[in-house]
Amino acid sequence: MSQIIAISNQKGGVGKTTTAIHLSGALSAQGFKTLLIDLCPSGDTSSTLGFPSEFISIGSEVLFEAHHYHISYKNLFRTVEPHHLLSLLPSSHKLIESNYKLQQLPTEERLTTLYLSIRTFASEFDFIVIDAPNRLNNILDNSLVASNGVLVPMTPDPLALDGVFRLLNRIQRLQKHNNTISILGVVANKLSSSNHHQFIEEAQDLLPTSLILDSQIMSSSIIEQSFIEREILQPFAVNSAPERAYHNLAIEILHRLGLPENKTVTPVFNRNHE
Secondary structure: OOEEEEEOOOOOOOOHHHHHHHHHHHHHHOOOOEEEEEOOOOOHHHHHOOOOHHHOOOOHHHHHOHHHOOOOHHHHOEEEOOEEEEEEEOOOOOHHHHHHHHHOOOHHHHHHHHHHHHHOOHHHOOEEEEEOOOOOHHHHHHHHHHOOEEEEEEOOOHHHHHHHHHHHHHHHHHOOOOOOOOEEEEEEEEEOOOOHHHHHHHHHHHOOHHHEEEEEEEOOHHHHHHHHOOOOHHHHOOOOHHHHHHHHHHHHHHHHOOOOOOOOOOOOOOOOOO
16 A cells, blocks of 8 residues: 655645655665655656656646546656656646636545545555645645655744644645544754754753654765755765665655655665765
8 A cells, every 4th residue: 555645844844845755765775665746846856857848748736636637647657767666746837727616616626636546556656746836725735645654844933833833733624534543753854053952952841752853864975965956865965964864754655654764675775885
């Protein structure tokens, strides 16, 4: 059964795209066939992985308008080299129009369009990771309803914490359309050595402890460089501190889902290589 994880926080700038990219890379490196779906019209995820949305004629908007197209979804999935187990469904600017069209549909159809589309190919993947928009409410709601777990990146910023609370309320409202949807975990992101202890303590005071993941992502120039180079941390910076952090995040998520750490006997990339 495919695990569908939406990466979401209603506050922008929390590292949602970074998390989606490097978590997907870490999962595929552990031998899990992974599809990353970019549902942000800005297309940052797609551009970072070498598929700029301005060059995509048909992208992830097809998931909301499947009845208009006579094509196979498989033809739209792009392999992200050298991760032969990682595929991308790129974004396109047409998502803004898709969000508007969804508004015209009856409530049930409006909220479950993405779920019904994903169900047609979900069995082909071990993981489907959705980079959900923090705006475009109809597409955000579809992302949440289609998922069975939501991963929430959070930065040391009161507004980011407010975004978590708003997301929790949103999920509670949407559970009547998918009663399996829940918060998989909150991951502290963009931390610095001067603030991370205080921030974690404050978050633990305000959120259920069970929601806060042990994995923490520190700010790093290596992460910034990987974006410039349009590379995923593994294998771009195997065994670096940020690569290990995302590896640990993937392992922690696998544990929470009751899954083995590796689907293959040996990981795709050798993390012991210096």
